[in-house]
Amino acid sequence: MESSFLRWLEETTPTSPAVALGIGDDGAILRGGPEDWVVAADMLLDGVHFDLQECGGRAAGRKALAVNLSDLAAMCATPTAALVTVALPPNAAQLAREIHGGIVDLAAEFELAICGGDTNCWAQSLAISVTAIGKVTAGRAWKRSGGQPGDVLLATGSFGGSLSGKHLTFTPRVREALVIGGAIEVHAAIDVSDGVAIDCSRLAAASECGVALRLDRIPVSAAALELSPSAAGGEEQSARSALDRALSDGEDFELVIAVAPSELERLPDSDEFPSLTQIGVCIDRPGLWSQTAADEELRPLTAAGFLHGESR
Ligand SMILES: [Mg+2]
Known part of the structure; x- marks a missing residue:
């Protein structure tokens, strides 16, 4: 140059x-x-x-x-x-x-x-x-491995529709990670680059356990709701489509962390502590699974995600 x-x-x-x-x-x-x-x-x-x-x-x-x-x-x-x-x-x-x-x-x-x-x-x-x-x-870095059956999965922010703009403007969750790391014990963590479903399955694989996502608790972004087709199949279909986006659009750059349930009681209740949503649990049974509030039964969940290079 x-x-x-x-x-x-x-x-x-x-x-x-x-x-x-x-x-x-x-x-x-x-x-x-x-x-x-x-x-x-x-x-x-x-x-x-x-x-x-x-x-x-x-x-x-x-x-x-x-x-x-x-x-x-x-x-x-x-x-x-x-x-x-x-x-x-x-x-x-x-x-x-x-x-x-x-x-x-x-x-x-x-x-x-x-x-x-x-x-x-x-x-x-x-x-x-x-x-x-x-x-x-030394020795305190979070890894994808370390999640244990019974751990709760917590997520920052919301998911889906990132290509509407968030993928360019997001603020990396550095501050949140440091605050969380200073307050509670985290067993495993990953950032969501390819989709919350596929990235949770990666955490599960590295941790040699399974993950059950609570589909009714995945925070769906406003962008995903806007992008999902409306009305045609009724509201239910529209909501499902937005959920699909949340699960698999990718480029959210939110964090998912696995913590022991006892840590939930220790989550500080302060404005400075990032708000976290409980999106699922680590389970004994390997693989990626879904659950809903109405149906506790585990159903296999396909870990579709944004494959860099195939779209846009
Ligand atoms: Mg990453």
């Missing part, structure tokens, strides 16, 4: 005390400590994860960092730094600055440094890969 762009990057890129050496050398140096480091990487592609024509560079850059922060949140890690690697389409100097703007604004919100990366041009469409690094007290 042109050196003026690199200089501009150096001048406008946030840093932090954890970064002993940032942009400008062959690699960054992060200062260690008694914590564990959590490292997550996600690559976003124009036409798959965002539509650049529609959303612009700022939103694309912001989303590239936000999805990685969501992964750090799912492991209860405090974001420390990120590396940003961008493959730009031809003649995209202005686009590069817009992407950077979206990234540094979100980085400032969560006080993390951008400590390096790479920028290249090619004749294809935009790709942005972010590697995010966070820290957590």
Whole structure:
């Protein structure tokens, strides 16, 4: 890349005390400590994860960092730094600055440094890969494994219809994770990128147990309700369709955590504590199952989810 762009990057890129050496050398140096480091990487592609024509560079850059922060949140890690690697389409100097703007604004919100990366041009469409690094007290990171039969599944926020806008504008649940992690014991956790059904089945598989989702308790987003077909089959069908969206649209970037039922009594009743919805339980029987209020019987639930690359 042109050196003026690199200089501009150096001048406008946030840093932090954890970064002993940032942009400008062959690699960054992060200062260690008694914590564990959590490292997550996600690559976003124009036409798959965002539509650049529609959303612009700022939103694309912001989303590239936000999805990685969501992964750090799912492991209860405090974001420390990120590396940003961008493959730009031809003649995209202005686009590069817009992407950077979206990234540094979100980085400032969560006080993390951008400590390096790479920028290249090619004749294809935009790709942005972010590697995010966070820290957590040694041995205290949440994992997908660790859920136990009897655990209650709690979710932040609501689900479905994210493509109406939330997939670009969501705030990663970093603060919520840190507050929850400081207050209660979490056995297992995951962030919902592909759909609450499929991601809960991933938590179940990693935890070597099953999951029963209470379909009457899944928080359905206003966007999912708006997108679901109305009236034609009566209200019941409309509601079911919105529920399907909630279960499988994906890109919600909410958290699902598994906790022992005794932790429910310890949930702090304060405005600062995130509101959580009890969406299901971990059970002995492997697989993904559904239950309703009226029907306690377990029924197999198909773990359909948003398969990145197949839509949009
Ligand atoms: Mg994830």
